[in-house]
Amino acid sequence: MRVFILCLMTTLPYFAFSGVAQAGTCEIKYTRTACPGKEAISYKKCKGKQNCSKFKEAASAAECGDMAVKSCRNKRLTVTKSKVINALFDGQQIKASNGSDDFCTVYEKANEEFNKCDG
Numbered sequence: 001m002r003v004f005i006l007c008l009m010t011t012l013p014y015f016a017f018s019g020v021a022q023a024g025t026c027e028i029k030y031t032r033t034a035c036p037g038k039e040a041i042s043y044k045k046c047k048g049k050q051n052c053s054k055f056k057e058a059a060s061a062a063e064c065g066d067m068a069v070k071s072c073r074n075k076r077l078t079v080t081k082s083k084v085i086n087a088l089f090d091g092q093q094i095k096a097s098n099g100s101d102d103f104c105t106v107y108e109k110a111n112e113e114f115n116k117c118d119g
Contacts (some may be wrong), residue, residue: 082114
């Protein structure tokens, strides 16, 4: 019985933590193109700069890619003309489903939400 308990105590940590998924770092890089005269408002989300990165946790490169596509969303149609979104998962560049570095090339609403500066 003692041998069984000793074996159980030495192997339990391996079984207890074997199913725990390791989250990785997803870096989403934003590059905005502002509508003419709207640079200050459009770039506000990047502290006044045209480019910036935001870091999030992701379980996989695919999840990071999904977050990157969602980051293409543009609610301010007459402020931000378009976006280019690139992503890195754990420091490695990842690509959209069409092989492009720009995830907005696969964003379903790009035609509806980009290049609408004139209203």
